[in-house]
Amino acid sequence: MPVSEPISGKKIWQLRSRNQTLTRWFATFAAVSIFMWCWKQISDVTTWFFVWDAPRIAADIGGRAMPPRWSYISELWEPIWDTFNMATLGTIFALIMAVPIAFLAARNTTPSTLFVRPIALLIIVSTRSINSLIWALLLVAIIGPGVAAGLMAISIRSIGFCAKLLYEAIEEIDTSQVEAITATGASRWQVMVYGIVPQIMPAFAGISVFRWDINIRESTVLGLVGAGGIGLQLQSSLNTLAWPQVTLILLVILVAVIAGEWISAKVRGAII
């Protein structure tokens, strides 16, 4: 126990020894210095006049944006349908591709730990690291603007996410069930279907609904780079400074996101 002995000779209990205190102090000092340095970098490139002016600008935009232009909703039904499709079909495609990758990446089902597993992990990491908006940017340039690009962006981005969570679920399965199936003389595929799949089914359903919920959120903004959906309307309204329309679109997005979250919570509650 760390104890300090002042000159009086009486032992006093301390929470930490001297070295621990010093280490902590230096760590805190380093963290604060890094933060202050980072903050200075931001501060240096900021035009502070605009920041001090911000409340007035915000009030000005707020004044222009109210009330929302409700009649604009008639033009929004189709983009909403597109957005919903991008999220749903994107999730379905992503799951179709994520399942085999997850089985190749899981330590207990991969055919080869040395060759196949690293490749599967590389696919998972690279698709996960790049935001769906960047994927959309690339795909719009490659296959042209439209819902198809957004759909592909959503599905590519979701592969890594779904595959990662799925392969972790596969690695955590109960091995005794797999052994029981193997003991009956089942082939590799039969073990997969009767021993592993039933165990990961709840996780799979949970992951797909969870990702669908996230994809609803992400597909609302893909239109900003030309990949279809309601973001396209948002972009054109912003470009023409039609703030009442922007307010309505933001409200629609908010409702869509909350509805998506509600549905996914209900479905997950029903499954698990």
Add this chain to the structure above:
Amino acid sequence: MSSALESRIGSPWRKPNFIHSPVLRWGLLAITLVYLFFAFNSIDVNWTRVSEGLVRGWKFVKAFASPDFVSRGTDIYDGMVESIIMAVTSTVVGIIISIPIGLGAARNIAPLPVYLICRGIIALSRALNEIIVAILMVAIFGFGPLAGFITLSFATIGFLAKLLAENIEDMDKVQAEAVKSTGASWLQWVNYGVQPQVIPRLIGLSIYRLDINFRESAVLGLVGAGGIGATLNTSFDRYEYDTTAAILLIIIAVVMALEYLSGIIRAKVQ
């Protein structure tokens, strides 16, 4: 009972269906098929455009074999540093703000009005996509990393405060009660009864959020909120695919490094 058994004898075992009611099972399948039909029909793909684009796509894929880190080196470096700075500062500020909000959003330690207000803040922050917030912040605060910093801090609050609140709601009551029974004030109770239980997970989540913030900061540049995204967008618009490939590779490398680091730190803390 016995007749049911009789009829089963001799017939091989069949896997039970996932959904028992046949009406519901076929109904759901039919609805799904009808939806898929309409959804696919509403996507119109311009195949001539796709075949033209595939050439460009292949060029882009080839660029990954020879990424060009050098010719736009300083731009990439500046953008990356700005992204990292934004990620670090917004994570720190986000954590500092999300702790009181997380405490307020935990039903077992906060009174109802505080709980509702804090849950409202969390819901708002989670519902608004980072890019949308960034657009508004750029409109209000002007171009630059400050808008990105505010956006990411706001997003961090929703994420961390929600998980922190759930964590506090799931905590072990015994320890907290023991501290309370010594006559501790509310602040002492939170500090000695609640904080030690949630801090390991909070540290893990904060590092995870740093990782997310870095990834997000890479796209905020698309709407003018600073970071590597602006460089990425420019290189893409100028068809400098080798530079784009270099930037994407750096992003992947940094995210991998952060993930590895967060794995080590989380294993150490927990």
